[in-house]
Amino acid sequence: xxxxxxxxxxxxxxxxxxxxxxxxxxxxxxxxxxxxxxxxxxxxxxxxxxxxxxxxxxxxxxxxxxxxxxxxxxxxxxxxxxxxxxxxxxxxxxxxxxxxxxxxxxxxxxxxxx
Amino acid sequence: xxxxxxxxxxxxxxxxxxxxxxxxxxxxxxxxxxxxxxxxxxxxxxxxxxxxxxxxxxxxxxxxxxxxxxxxxxxxxxxxxxxxxxxxxxxxxxxxxxxxxxxxxxxxxxxx
Numbered sequence: 001x002x003x004x005x006x007x008x009x010x011x012x013x014x015x016x017x018x019x020x021x022x023x024x025x026x027x028x029x030x031x032x033x034x035x036x037x038x039x040x041x042x043x044x045x046x047x048x049x050x051x052x053x054x055x056x057x058x059x060x061x062x063x064x065x066x067x068x069x070x071x072x073x074x075x076x077x078x079x080x081x082x083x084x085x086x087x088x089x090x091x092x093x094x095x096x097x098x099x100x101x102x103x104x105x106x107x108x109x110x111x112x113x114x
Numbered sequence: 115x116x117x118x119x120x121x122x123x124x125x126x127x128x129x130x131x132x133x134x135x136x137x138x139x140x141x142x143x144x145x146x147x148x149x150x151x152x153x154x155x156x157x158x159x160x161x162x163x164x165x166x167x168x169x170x171x172x173x174x175x176x177x178x179x180x181x182x183x184x185x186x187x188x189x190x191x192x193x194x195x196x197x198x199x200x201x202x203x204x205x206x207x208x209x210x211x212x213x214x215x216x217x218x219x220x221x222x223x224x225x226x
Binding site: 004006033035040043044045048056058088090092102103104105106107 | 205211212217219
């Protein structure tokens with residue numbers, strides 16, 4: 001059974017650029033959620049995808065968008081990057097759309113915006 | 115609005131001590147509460163999940179309790195080891211939002 005994998009692990013962008021982060025969910029999991037973790041803070045919920053549809057969103061602007069593919073992998077896209085977007089972006093997978101069991105997290109993608 | 119608080123923010127103890135990490139939440143309408151471990155610069159590792167109908171869960175040297183009515187959970191670590199050094203995060207899954215709300219974590223250092 002493979003765990004949640006994320007890519008890239010680290011990347012550096014400049015203000016105004018766009019970034020795409022990728023996540024492969026744990027085998028058998030059909031729900032993916034994304035979190036942003038600023039330094040010294042707890043993760044903040046961005047959005048969740050279930051069977052290719054967004055089914056929950058946190059307090060993030062529309063320049064944060066996502067996709068889920070038929071194999072349940074997912075992308076997080078951030079447009080018009082700002083300095084405050086610098087953070088660790090975490091992907092988590094779970095089984096089912098509703099509030100069910102455990103979330104399993106990947107190692108994260110560390111984004112630095114200069 | 116659900117808020118999760120963890121106390122203390124940091125803790126340094128000698129190896130072998132038993133210790134308790136605290137988590138409190140403001141809205142008791144939760145589905146479950148989950149404890150995670152995070153090593154520096156790394157992702158989150160799930161330690162224990164307690165459903166709202168449960169009082170506690172145990173895994174090895176770890177024991178987590180949940181008192182939903184008072185909005186509290188504790189993570190008990192027995193016989194701490196230097197390898198336990200990490201940040202410990204608790205998170206609740208609330209009825210109102212269906213999303214995981216995290217505390218800011220307790221940074222634990224266990225020295226030999």
